[in-house]
Amino acid sequence: MIQRMTRQRSAVAELLADVDDFRSAQQLHELLRGRGNEIGLATVYRTLQTLADAGEVDVLRAEDGEALYRRCSRREHHHHLVCRRCGTAEEIDGPGVEAWAEAVGAAHGFSDIVHTMELSGICASCAAEAGDA
Amino acid sequence: MIQRMTRQRSAVAELLADVDDFRSAQQLHELLRGRGNEIGLATVYRTLQTLADAGEVDVLRAEDGEALYRRCSRREHHHHLVCRRCGTAEEIDGPGVEAWAEAVGAAHGFSDIVHTMELSGICASCAAEAGDA
DNA sequence: CCCTTAATGAGAATGATCCTCATGTTCAGA
DNA sequence: TCTGAACATGAGGATCATTCTCATTAAGGG
Ligand SMILES: [Mn+2]
Ligand SMILES: [Mn+2]
Ligand SMILES: [Zn+2]
Ligand SMILES: [Zn+2]
Numbered sequence: 001m002i003q004r005m006t007r008q009r010s011a012v013a014e015l016l017a018d019v020d021d022f023r024s025a026q027q028l029h030e031l032l033r034g035r036g037n038e039i040g041l042a043t044v045y046r047t048l049q050t051l052a053d054a055g056e057v058d059v060l061r062a063e064d065g066e067a068l069y070r071r072c073s074r075r076e077h078h079h080h081l082v083c084r085r086c087g088t089a090e091e092i093d094g095p096g097v098e099a100w101a102e103a104v105g106a107a108h109g110f111s112d113i114v115h116t117m118e119l120s121g122i123c124a125s126c127a128a129e130a131g132d133a
Numbered sequence: 134m135i136q137r138m139t140r141q142r143s144a145v146a147e148l149l150a151d152v153d154d155f156r157s158a159q160q161l162h163e164l165l166r167g168r169g170n171e172i173g174l175a176t177v178y179r180t181l182q183t184l185a186d187a188g189e190v191d192v193l194r195a196e197d198g199e200a201l202y203r204r205c206s207r208r209e210h211h212h213h214l215v216c217r218r219c220g221t222a223e224e225i226d227g228p229g230v231e232a233w234a235e236a237v238g239a240a241h242g243f244s245d246i247v248h249t250m251e252l253s254g255i256c257a258s259c260a261a262e263a264g265d266a
Numbered sequence: 267c268c269c270t271t272a273a274t275g276a277g278a279a280t281g282a283t284c285c286t287c288a289t290g291t292t293c294a295g296a
Numbered sequence: 297t298c299t300g301a302a303c304a305t306g307a308g309g310a311t312c313a314t315t316c317t318c319a320t321t322a323a324g325g326g
């Protein structure tokens with residue numbers, strides 16, 4: 001848990017409030033530097049980790065395994081529809097998936113079931129750009 | 134696409150036929166060595182990559198981002214219920230998820246929708262072990 | 267057989283992420 | 297406001313999975 005508020009942590013929080021695309025730790029670090037915030041990469045990683053543990057940010061993995069972070073508008077469990085090109089994301093619900101996952105897990109004798117369900121695609125804006133070129 | 138059959142590729146294919154848990158490339162390399170198969174780690178990576186591209190093996194990511202491979206019994210699209218402890222996996226269907234994903238994606242103006250939905254938990258066998266200790 | 271060319275593998279390179287530890291900062295309490 | 301103990305930072309190094317390089321090996325069609 002975060003115990004002390006620092007300049008760096010405030011900067012990360014502010015950035016996450018402005019950016020609503022899924023971004024890697026390194027991208028966020030670049031953005032912070034671009035905004036004039038002095039902050040070390042290790043601190044960005046640590047802060048994101050802490051926020052993730054606290055459920056403040058959602059983490060998902062790009063196809064290459066890189067971790068992507070985003071502060072969603074709601075803290076409750078939900079799923080995402082993410083643009084593979086630009087990272088923009090929509091929060092969506094998975095109607096019935098939660099109950100279904102529990103049932104399937106139990107039917108196979110598994111306990112402590114967790115599930116992931118993520119959608120990705122190309123957003124309208126990125127599709128338009130591609131069409132131009 | 135694979136153009137030539139080699140001792141190494143045969144060994145990987147045989148191993149994948151025997152192991153039905155999700156395993157990392159390095160674990161598979163260890164297993165091959167243990168079976169007396171001389172094979173380089175790079176070759177294991179390359180072979181798994183090729184098999185994955187061909188849809189012969191499924192790839193999913195552990196929580197730490199490491200890639201895990203498994204040759205499933207069916208080549209058609211499906212989902213998994215994986216034990217986080219031992220890697221054993223059950224193949225499951227996601228009734229209605231495919232259509233739902235398409236619909237949600239389209240509703241948000243996204244194209245080329247792909248979805249992932251994976252369940253994980255602790256299998257009965259691993260739960261029993263944990264209970265002993 | 268015999269080449270052409272794909273495949274292999276040892277070792278180096280890459281890249282994300284974590285760790286170390288000396289130094290800087292926060293903030294509860296005086 | 298003043299301190300100091302504990303927490304936080306960051307530069308640089310360590311890890312570790314995965315990929316690349318390139319000299320060497322070996323499929324397999326003809
Ligand atoms: Mn869900
Ligand atoms: Mn599906
Ligand atoms: Zn986009
Ligand atoms: Zn298990």
